[in-house]
Amino acid sequence: MTQELIHDLKLDRTLDESARQDFVAALRGFVLHDIAGDMRATYERRVKPEITRAWGHEPRDSAEVHRAMRETLCFKFYSAMRVNAQEMVWDSVRDQVQRGRARISEQVQHALRQGSLVLDPSVEVPRSVSSLDVHLMPGNYDREFGPDDATQGAFYDHGTVVFYMGLMGRDQGDIGRTISRWVRARYPDLPVRRVLDVGCTIGHNTLPWAQTFPDAEVHGIDVAPPVLRYAHARAQSMGVAVSFRQMDATQLKYPDDSFDVVWSSMFFHELPLKSIRQALKECRRVLRPGGLMIHMELPPNRALSPYDGFYLDWDSWYNCEPFYKTFRDQDERQLCVEAGFDPERFEQHVVPSLNWFGEEVFQRALDSVGKIDKDTGRFDQGLSWYAFSARK
């Protein structure tokens, strides 16, 4: 059954809504495992040999695999089913959120009276957010239906539970928890007193940093007020102290050298390349000398086979993430170097998900060098997270 959220902002659902969400999660599992498996097999057995004969070479990159696959029936069915499953994720929680808005609004109002949420009306929501419905989520992160509105935060929280099929744990924090634990174990020399999460949305991967490093002061920033209000109320309900602020990652308002760790999850692939460059510079600027910048992301195309690149790039073409492929086509080390980091202090990480694999596999991985393969970052059998890092 689709997991229930752990905090007090959790909305009630009817028997049918619950069944609908369970079905969508099952449908996604079926498409991502069975239908995706069929599509890969069709590529290897039929499409690749045929195309190689016709073109005189194998498809060399993600775009060429896309061209080769586009006319096949398996691609059409896979794609049509994935787009529908994505739309159905949001539709399966829409009525639940609609019904619960008044209550969410009261809880947010209450939460706004305490704690340290800082909204800044001078922050302009960039067009890469305001003009898109990323992940096909109607209203995106930023739409406001009235003053102090947090609807889109609730929509995102309840929808992503269905989307992730329970893979992230009941607090949706597996990525933040896995990577913060990884940082604690892999960088024993790093004092973690202040942590910044850039592009934090509802703070689901921010809070685990405060839990892993209980003495650290943890900040989360985002451009969109509705998700920040929700993040703030959600963190209070879970009893975790985090300072949420409205800020653009390309223009941080923190002083130089003010954080030990600057972190993000699934954030950079939503930014235009110009903003990525600027945000990396800002990450470096606010990091104190010796501090660690670490970003969880989908693995870059250069680390993947042409087919696996195509498989991940699908979201860029069809899931309203127009900047995702451009980002994944970059050399992250080069981007970090351009932002002023030392190339010798750049690292890539492949970390087994704590929620999926448990403590033992995680501990074993600490002593090994992770390898990017077709399963890295995929929501299927054996979930591992990819991250890149650099130290100032």
Add this chain to the structure above:
Amino acid sequence: MTESDTPLPRHARGRRPHFFDDPAVDQMMSIVLEVIQELSVLYDRVDAMQRLLDQKGVLPSSELENYRPDAAVESQRQRRREEYLQRVFRVVRRESAVFSTAEAEEHVRGLEASLSDASNTA
């Protein structure tokens, strides 16, 4: 109308991709998937009901066959069917919901501007 009565949008902005030669096939695919979903929802509910009724010794399955709804039940069922059709045929209604407004045109302009930003800097 209070703020929380404003209907949440059902459709994501932007062009919806189609994969089959005839876009009608893509739309049929959506409808079919929705129907499959609702069938699964219904199955879960009926299953729960039958098990509970059986467990409590309330209703022998033979009695189900002879049930006929009264007028009040029938009107509730009618309302449910109407909501059901809104859901099953959502894709057919999408075009008018998304692309008939000035906001949608503004959106497309904004999107094109963002995309050209992206390609200029790539």
